[in-house]
Each structure stands twice: as structure tokens, then as C-alpha cells.
Amino acid sequence: MALQIDLGALRANYRALAALGPSARAGGVVKADGYGLGAGLVAQALAQEGVSDFFVALASEAGAVRAAVGPGPRIFVLSGHMAGADLGDAIPVLNSPEQYFRDRAIRPGQPFAIQLDTGMNRLGFEPGEWAALKAEILTAGPALVMSHLACADEPDHPMNPRQLAAFREMTEGVTVPRSFAATGGILLGTEYHFDLLRPGVGLYGGMPFADARPVVRLSLPVIQTRDVAPGETAGYSNTWTAERACRIATVAAGYADGLHRTLSSDGQRPRIDLFAGDVRCPIVGRVSMDLITVDVSALAEIPAELDLICPQQPVDAVAEAMGTIGYEVLTGLGRRYSRSAV
Numbered sequence: 001m002a003l004q005i006d007l008g009a010l011r012a013n014y015r016a017l018a019a020l021g022p023s024a025r026a027g028g029v030v031k032a033d034g035y036g037l038g039a040g041l042v043a044q045a046l047a048q049e050g051v052s053d054f055f056v057a058l059a060s061e062a063g064a065v066r067a068a069v070g071p072g073p074r075i076f077v078l079s080g081h082m083a084g085a086d087l088g089d090a091i092p093v094l095n096s097p098e099q100y101f102r103d104r105a106i107r108p109g110q111p112f113a114i115q116l117d118t119g120m121n122r123l124g125f126e127p128g129e130w131a132a133l134k135a136e137i138l139t140a141g142p143a144l145v146m147s148h149l150a151c152a153d154e155p156d157h158p159m160n161p162r163q164l165a166a167f168r169e170m171t172e173g174v175t176v177p178r179s180f181a182a183t184g185g186i187l188l189g190t191e192y193h194f195d196l197l198r199p200g201v202g203l204y205g206g207m208p209f210a211d212a213r214p215v216v217r218l219s220l221p222v223i224q225t226r227d228v229a230p231g232e233t234a235g236y237s238n239t240w241t242a243e244r245a246c247r248i249a250t251v252a253a254g255y256a257d258g259l260h261r262t263l264s265s266d267g268q269r270p271r272i273d274l275f276a277g278d279v280r281c282p283i284v285g286r287v288s289m290d291l292i293t294v295d296v297s298a299l300a301e302i303p304a305e306l307d308l309i310c311p312q313q314p315v316d317a318v319a320e321a322m323g324t325i326g327y328e329v330l331t332g333l334g335r336r337y338s339r340s341a342v
């Protein structure tokens, strides 16, 4: 099982997103093991593009990024300073007065960042908490003051200007760098950009960055093929019955690898295809833990591998068939795939 990561495409996506915000710096979000693709691999490629600000979710994720990018770049930890966290040389994004006082007691004089809650109600100082501590915190000199948009993938959503106004108000008079936009926010326009951009999913070829170059190819090895006669079934629970003579291939991947059982087909409505070049081979029957059966009747020759994620069927098409978003498909891709750069 091979997960190929096109680092040239990743770097091109970075340059394209950064070019949308020429007056801001662009960092890179590499949380959840670089959105499932391998944090070391993608962080190193981004560092070669000159990225000097990386974001991970947890302190435990910082080590792999540091090993890949060397001593220079900053690594921000979005979950902040949790009790017992070993931050190493990473910079916590402090999300509450409790985190702020814990961090200052343990790491006096060391760099920190601040997250403000502008309405998402997930992480960050509430307006009242910030008002009470703003002067003290700004005197301590945060490296960054940031917030996060809840609805940036919907450009016309009224939440966007509402959060923008809240962020402007809360950061009035703040002279340290400000950061507000992830991929969706970058696409909303320059008034959302401030000083540091935080693109994640767009780097990896996912929506809402519609112009992204595909980064991921997922190829699944064919283990066995067989001919089935009309009326025969395939897979658990006999959910699929051959209507005509056809050829079935079994490939080595399944729901234990993040390919949800929702990709199963009852034969009425194929949910998704595997690809041999441009030829579509529909999934038939149930997706098993480690195996998927595919109708390869359209192929004259059976290749060694069939592609599930490829330019013909990008990650968001697979996500739609699973009833989810590209982010979840990428971060759910299992540990059994070998990840390699191309």
C-alpha cells in the first residue's frame, strides 16, 4: 500500500497561497502528523520554501517537526500549555488565563503566543478575560496574537465579518504580529490576512482551496482476481450480486486503513471507483477491515495496483462519498501505508 506525496505540488500550493497574501508572512500548519501525510516529510519541504513558522496541535507533535526543520524555525503549539506538557523549545499558544499563569510560572521570560476567542467558542481568551489581562500580557511581549475563523469555507457567511470585527476590536493597539487566516481565511481576501497566514489543508491539496494541485496518490495492491458468473455475490453479507459475468479484483486496504465502510457498494449505486489510469473500476460489495473488492471487467490487463486517491479522483471526491471532508480522509489514512515523497 503506497501513499505517494508529491512534494513539488505541496510546495507549489504553498507558493500559490502565500502569493494571495503578499503583505503577510505564510507559515505552515502540520498538526496531526502533517494532515496524515508525515509531519517530517512535509515540514522539511515547507522549510525549503522558506517557511519559518510551523503550527502543531500538541506539544508531543513538535519533536518530529523540529528534527525535520532544524533549529531555526518557530514551532507553535495550538493547544497551548496543558498541565504536564513537555514543550521543549516549542512556543505555546496560550488559550486562557489559566494557561497563561501556568506558563508564566513555569517558563518565565520564554516566548509564548496568545489565542483570542472571536466567536468560535472553542479555544482562546474570551473578550472579558482578555480585557482584564491585555495590558499585562502585552507588556510580557507575546510572539503572536491570533484567532481562528469558524465559517471561512463559506465566503458569504455573516460569521466572517463578525469575527473580523471582533478580532480588530480585541487587538486594537496591539503592535505584535497578528494571525487570523487559515486556508479559508486566506481565500476570503487581504483584510483577513494580518501579519501571519496559517494555511493547512490547502497545502495538502484539499478544499476549500479549489485551485490546489493534488498532492496525494493512494495506490492499493491487487492481491487476487477472479471471474464471477451472473447471480454470484461478493463480500460480507452478500450485499452485491453480479448482474452479468464480470471480473473481480481484491485489493489490500480497508476500513482499518481509514477507508470507511461507507464506501461499500450494494451494486445499485457505486459509491466510489478505483482507477487504472483513466479507467474506472467500481467498488463492489462491503469494504472489509483489510480488503476491498473491485469490478475490473473494463480492464484488458490487471495492473499491480489500483488508485483510490489520484488526480482523477481527488481526496475531496473520496470524502464526499464517505459523507465527510477531505481533512478527515487525510488524517484518517492509516499507519499501514508506506509514505514516500515523489
Ligand SMILES: *Cc1c(COP(=O)(O)O)cnc(C)c1O
Pocket (backbone or CB within 6 Å): 029, 031, 078, 147, 148, 181, 182, 183, 184, 198, 199, 200, 201, 202
Ligand atoms: C487547523 C488549523 C489551521 C489550519 O486550517 P486549514 O483549514 O487546514 O487551513 C489554522 N489555525 C488553527 C488554529 C487550526 O486549528
